[in-house]
Amino acid sequence: DSGVTQTPKHLITATGQRVTLRCSPRSGDLSVYWYQQSLDQGLQFLIQYYNGEERAKGNILERFSAQQFPDLHSELNLSSLELGDSALYFCASSPGPWYEQYFGPGTRLTVT
């Protein structure tokens, strides 16, 4: 157990809908990261937050957004969902930006 929690574990929704994925970092970690793993694109970095502020952006679509709250948990919002958004979404945390990261169990999103 990495200490990073993610909810829900599975999510099935329809095209055009909006979903929110939630992540709680390990105790004491200030940085939170979001990643997408799909069969065709592999593992991709989406976005990083540090102590509530956005620190780095990767291949995150404009339809996707994230935030980190004062209690350090983070949410990833995916809107106008398309079939191609079906993937495993991971959250990770670390004490600071780009320190050693620990991954949560992931949320499997299926868009039908």
Next chain:
Amino acid sequence: GIQVEQSPPDLILQEGANSTLRCNFSDSVNNLQWFHQNPWGQLINLFYIPSGTKQNGRLSATTVATERYSLLYISSSQTTDSGVYFCAVVNNNDMRFGAGTRLTVKP
């Protein structure tokens, strides 16, 4: 952006054998991590190793940053070592993963 290449893409071993997995990267990196993704999809942190050598039980890793590669050694492999091994590098405030090495250890 930085390119990350892992080799071999697939590896099949008999239990007890040793193996070496390689990760090449095309530019300087701020840090490098090795992960194991088990058959249930969980990503497990193996090493945080921007340079030098580290060991943890049957696993060890070496990163030669000046030559832009890292190696992961697995000795006396066990069936529980099966899964996909990823290296990930940080460069220019971005993290990139290799495509992974799929390891199958047969009893």
